[in-house]
Amino acid sequence: MFSSMRASSSAASMARRVMVSSAAQTQSCRMFSASTIQRAAASSTSSSPSPKKGSNWLTVTALTALAATSGYYLFSPVDAKPVANKTVAPSTPILSPLKAEKPSVPSIVDADKKKSLEKTTVIFVLGGPGAGKGTQCANLVRDFGFIHLSAGDLLRAEQERPGSQYGELIKTYIKEGKIVPMEVTIALLENEMLASGQDRFLIDGFPRKMDQALKFEEAVVPSKFTLYFECPEEVMLKRLMKRGETSGRADDNIESITKRFRVFTQTSFPVIEHYGNLGKVHKVSCVDAPEVVYANVKMIFNELFHENK
Numbered sequence: 007m008f009s010s011m012r013a014s015s016s017a018a019s020m021a022r023r024v025m026v027s028s029a030a031q032t033q034s035c036r037m038f039s040a041s042t043i044q045r046a047a048a049s050s051t052s053s054s055p056s057p058k059k060g061s062n063w064l065t066v067t068a069l070t071a072l073a074a075t076s077g078y079y080l081f082s083p084v085d086a087k088p089v090a091n092k093t094v095a096p097s098t099p100i101l102s103p104l105k106a107e108k109p110s111v112p113s114i115v116d117a118d119k120k121k122s123l124e125k126t127t128v129i130f131v132l133g134g135p136g137a138g139k140g141t142q143c144a145n146l147v148r149d150f151g152f153i154h155l156s157a158g159d160l161l162r163a164e165q166e167r168p169g170s171q172y173g174e175l176i177k178t179y180i181k182e183g184k185i186v187p188m189e190v191t192i193a194l195l196e197n198e199m200l201a202s203g204q205d206r207f208l209i210d211g212f213p214r215k216m217d218q219a220l221k222f223e224e225a226v227v228p229s230k231f232t233l234y235f236e237c238p239e240e241v242m243l244k245r246l247m248k249r250g251e252t253s254g255r256a257d258d259n260i261e262s263i264t265k266r267f268r269v270f271t272q273t274s275f276p277v278i279e280h281y282g283n284l285g286k287v288h289k290v291s292c293v294d295a296p297e298v299v300y301a302n303v304k305m306i307f308n309e310l311f312h313e314n315k
């Protein structure tokens with residue numbers, strides 16, 4: 007059960023300042039071995055009930071088998087099409103098989119990717135389900151020119167993309183409130199970042215797990231800071247149930263919400279604590295009306311980016 011007391015007390019100890027990361031971008035070869043994908047699939051399912059032998063499990067198995075036979079994968083930015091500040095699913099498979107002779111030798115594509123993401127600013131926007139992350143991101147897009155990438159939206163779009171080999175897997179994970187294997191999510195995010203040609207991103211609802219945070223920062227780009235929207239569970243529950251009346255989301259119902267709260271407390275909140283310990287978290291209470299919340303968010307961004315369009 008999500009403990010807002012735990013969230014509050016831990017978060018209270020988080021430093022409120024931002025450390026602008028001067029760490030060199032340690033882009034490494036972006037190829038994932040069969041064992042990496044296998045481990046990811048295993049760890050993603052290990053904290054949850056074993057997947058039933060159905061399309062979900064078959065898809066994980068297929069992904070693993072494909073990795074085993076072709077050796078490595080390179081995340082491909084092909085055909086991802088950003089439309090204004092919205093994201094749409096790439097129209098080609100997100101994991102392209104690549105015959106790599108030696109995984110330790112970065113490809114030309116890796117070098118190009120590294121260069122194009124060199125000056126990129128990434129802000130992780132985290133908080134419990136229904137805290138209001140998407141609502142506040144829309145304000146920041148309008149006022150500060152960020153590109154908003156919601157990991158959940160990208161996964162839902164990929165789920166709907168005709169011919170997606172991950173559609174069924176994503177569907178099951180979302181309904182169960184479980185965390186989709188990070189290879190899929192990171193590929194979707196990276197594709198969108200590269201295809202946008204922009205350099206300022208709000209990454210909403212990701213990373214949801216420590217290994218995702220570490221892998222993204224190593225393979226894509228380090229985050230500048232995390233914007234954490236703190237909200238008590240009962241407030242989030244009310245908002246999600248209300249949203250569920252019209253959202254059409256398969257996880258805006260009491261069963262899925264309960265599971266999502268549990269995953270947030272047990273698995274995702276430690277990511278916020280991790281960045282808090284590094285002094286890289288800005289916490290904003292999300293309890294008040296949206297405009298009041300945004301006034302606080304805006305103050306932070308005005309200070310950090312010295313601009314107010």
Ligand SMILES: Nc1ncnc2c1ncn2[C@@H]1O[C@H](COP(=O)(O)OP(=O)(O)OP(=O)(O)O)[C@@H](O)[C@H]1O
Pocket residue numbers: 133134135136137138139140141142158211245246248249292293294295296297299
């Ligand atoms: N400060 C607020 N006060 C009241 N309602 C809000 C507030 N912020 C957002 N909402 C409403 O609560 C619901 C959830 O907001 P939103 O979709 O922005 O949350 P989220 O954190 O992005 O959710 P999720 O994690 O499920 O994607 C929406 O219906 C939104 O209109």
Ligand SMILES: O=c1ccn([C@@H]2O[C@H](COP(=O)(O)O)[C@@H](O)[C@H]2O)c(=O)[nH]1
Pocket residue numbers: 135136156157158159161179180181182183184185186187191210211212213214257266
């Ligand atoms: O990085 C991510 C983001 C999301 N998911 C899955 O999607 C749902 C919905 O996410 P929202 O942020 O609420 O839109 C989430 O419960 C996960 O099942 C994910 O796996 N990884």
